[in-house]
Amino acid sequence: MCGIVGYIGKKNAVDILIDGLKKLEYRGYDSSGIAIVDGTQLIVEKAEGKLQNLQNKIEGLSLYSNMGIGHTRWATHGRPSDANAHPHTSQNGRFAVVHNGIVENYLTLKETYLAGETFTSETDTEVVAHLLEKFYNGNFEQTVVKVLDVLEGAYALVMVCADEPDKIIACRKDSPMVLGVGDEESFVASDVPALLAYTRKCMYIEKGELCVLTKEGIVIKNHDLQPIEKEVHTIEWDAEAAEKDGFEHFMLKEIFEQPEVFKKTLAGRVQQGKVQFDEFTLTKEQISRWKKIYIVACGTAYHAGLVGKQVIEKLVRIPVEVEIASEFRYRDPMLDEDTLVIVISQSGETADTVAALREAKLKGCKVLAITNVVGSAIAREADYVIYIWAGPEISVASTKAYTTMLIAEYLLGVYLAQQKGVGEEAALTAILDGLQQLPDLAAQMLTEDYLAQIQQAVASYRDVNDIFFIGRGLDWSIALEGSLKLKEISYIHAEAYAAGELKHGTLALVTEKTPVVAICVQESTYDKTASNIKEVKAREARVLAIVNEGDNQTQKFVDSVLAIPKVHNFIAPVLAVIPLQLISYYTAKIRGCNIDQPRNLAKSVTVE
Numbered sequence: 001m002c003g004i005v006g007y008i009g010k011k012n013a014v015d016i017l018i019d020g021l022k023k024l025e026y027r028g029y030d031s032s033g034i035a036i037v038d039g040t041q042l043i044v045e046k047a048e049g050k051l052q053n054l055q056n057k058i059e060g061l062s063l064y065s066n067m068g069i070g071h072t073r074w075a076t077h078g079r080p081s082d083a084n085a086h087p088h089t090s091q092n093g094r095f096a097v098v099h100n101g102i103v104e105n106y107l108t109l110k111e112t113y114l115a116g117e118t119f120t121s122e123t124d125t126e127v128v129a130h131l132l133e134k135f136y137n138g139n140f141e142q143t144v145v146k147v148l149d150v151l152e153g154a155y156a157l158v159m160v161c162a163d164e165p166d167k168i169i170a171c172r173k174d175s176p177m178v179l180g181v182g183d184e185e186s187f188v189a190s191d192v193p194a195l196l197a198y199t200r201k202c203m204y205i206e207k208g209e210l211c212v213l214t215k216e217g218i219v220i221k222n223h224d225l226q227p228i229e230k231e232v233h234t235i236e237w238d239a240e241a242a243e244k245d246g247f248e249h250f251m252l253k254e255i256f257e258q259p260e261v262f263k264k265t266l267a268g269r270v271q272q273g274k275v276q277f278d279e280f281t282l283t284k285e286q287i288s289r290w291k292k293i294y295i296v297a298c299g300t301a302y303h304a305g306l307v308g309k310q311v312i313e314k315l316v317r318i319p320v321e322v323e324i325a326s327e328f329r330y331r332d333p334m335l336d337e338d339t340l341v342i343v344i345s346q347s348g349e350t351a352d353t354v355a356a357l358r359e360a361k362l363k364g365c366k367v368l369a370i371t372n373v374v375g376s377a378i379a380r381e382a383d384y385v386i387y388i389w390a391g392p393e394i395s396v397a398s399t400k401a402y403t404t405m406l407i408a409e410y411l412l413g414v415y416l417a418q419q420k421g422v423g424e425e426a427a428l429t430a431i432l433d434g435l436q437q438l439p440d441l442a443a444q445m446l447t448e449d450y451l452a453q454i455q456q457a458v459a460s461y462r463d464v465n466d467i468f469f470i471g472r473g474l475d476w477s478i479a480l481e482g483s484l485k486l487k488e489i490s491y492i493h494a495e496a497y498a499a500g501e502l503k504h505g506t507l508a509l510v511t512e513k514t515p516v517v518a519i520c521v522q523e524s525t526y527d528k529t530a531s532n533i534k535e536v537k538a539r540e541a542r543v544l545a546i547v548n549e550g551d552n553q554t555q556k557f558v559d560s561v562l563a564i565p566k567v568h569n570f571i572a573p574v575l576a577v578i579p580l581q582l583i584s585y586y587t588a589k590i591r592g593c594n595i596d597q598p599r600n601l602a603k604s605v606t607v608e
């Protein structure tokens with residue numbers, strides 16, 4: 001939530017800030033702003049709405065500076081408006097601040113230190129700028145330390161002082177931030193895509209560390225302002241991966257990237273019929289100790305967890321519970337050293353999932369993370385990490401991260417079974433063989449013809465108000481994901497139901513006005529799902545069914561079908577969700593929705 005960027009060097013900061021904000025707009029897009037120091041004058045420009053509004057506003061102003069900070073906002077405190085947009089400034093106009101996170105004690109801080117001062121916004125962030133002015137003793141660094149000492153909450157903060165224009169100061173606690181090391185220039189940003197065009201050298205910072213960016217380089221200091229050593233990492237993602245590359249939307253591009261990223265998720269992890277992870281090794285004794293597993297995540301990652309439960313329970317025979325992260329930590333779950341907690345998060349920074357991870361560690365559990373972002377909070381704090389290697393996912397609606405999370409879970413399931421010595425070797429090998437086929441099979445699906453079939457199938461969804469997704473077992477898990485995707489980007493109310501559950505109440509809602517998407521891929525439940533489809537057909541619902549290639553039955557009793565290539569049935573969800581992603585995409589498109597940046601949402605949810 002919220003993207004922040006800072007630059008100091010020899011180039012015009014304005015161009016670099018706007019470019020960086022474009023790359024971070026997926027994090028929030030209700031308003032944006034920049035602050036630069038020109039000579040010793042602080043100049044701030046902000047605009048409500050998309051970044052383009054800010055660009056229009058500054059066009060022709062001939063702004064120039066070698067340093068500055070920028071922000072793109074997802075509102076928490078105060079509605080989207082020019083006044084609430086960041087950067088926020090001190091009363092004397094000498095300090096400017098951009099912030100991602102929440103200052104939880106901002107009301108107390110106002111009363112304690114800033115009584116009588118005039119605030120121009122409804123935000124929590126503005127207190128930080130005012131405190132900088134209040135505590136300033138002629139030394140910017142010391143002043144920032146004093147301010148941090150009184151702040152409570154989560155923050156990534158980047159600050160400038162017009163009286164010390166040779167530096168930018170950045171710090172973080174529980175909100176993401178990455179530093180970019182350039183040649184006579186320094187960068188800071190919420191996420192790597194903002195840096196890729198300029199540098200691949202980056203540093204990650206921890207809570208309590210103060211980063212002083214100058215054009216000569218970056219010095220990281222501790223609370224006593226003593227310099228500390230930091231490892232410089234190389235970013236592996238390539239710059240093109242964060243561009244649309246000719247696709248109309250990032251979402252479509254990311255759907256099309258799936259065959260390639262499947263290869264990356266699998267690469268090197270299956271050797272002579274055995275799964276291995278470079279990142280860690282687990283022994284039979286370690287695995288045997290776990291009597292129970294929790295999978296904890298939010299949104300799409302939670303839906304991936306629902307598949308993970310079925311994978312692990314079937315292959316490893318350890319009971320698994322899947323929990324929404326925002327619920328998990330508040331209900332005093334029964335955790336101990338004999339419990340493994342698996343957290344799943346594309347961004348690795350979702351606040352609720354991070355909090356759940358910490359809760360689990362406090363209770364003595366080992367935590368295994370499945371994530372996409374190297375260096376993210378979740379990657380750093382977990383005991384074991386499986387990277388999904390999906391590359392940057394920019395569209396707010398998650399697609400390739402979901403399917404690669406599923407692949408990571410299948411690999412994990414087979415790995416745990418092999419290490420523990422449970423399950424039939426041939427059955428595990430068949431799953432691994434199936435996984436290896438996924439890149440080619442996914443590529444075979446993504447043809448012009450298939451896209452045309454999907455567009456035809458959803459043409460009638462333009463004006464509907466409600467859609468149901470139904471399925472059983474693994475098909476139900478992906479029905480949940482299909483329904484979330486549709487809600488998120490097309491704004492159509494969608495519900496996913498276990499197909500057998502409809503008749504226990506929800507069938508009352510089914511009419512000719514409620515189309516149904518039925519997933520009938522799992523062979524073991526096919527006959528039962530077919531019966532449930534006939535129940536909704538009897539209520540005149542139009543049914544679009546996702547079926548296996550070669551299924552000549554279903555088309556006889558539904559309105560249209562979309563087939564997926566034949567693959568080992570247990571791993572079919574990875575392919576069966578692809579038409580669901582495309583159904584959402586094309587439905588949103590005919591409804592004229594903003595596909596990559598749906599209303600009210602942001603890519604990374606760093607508030608609880």
Ligand code: M6R
Pocket residue numbers: 298299300301302344345346347348349350353396397398399484485488603604605
């Ligand atoms: O980064 P995470 O995987 O932790 O994000 C969790 C959810 O916020 C995310 O999956 C969200 O539901 C997606 N926008 C769905 O497409």
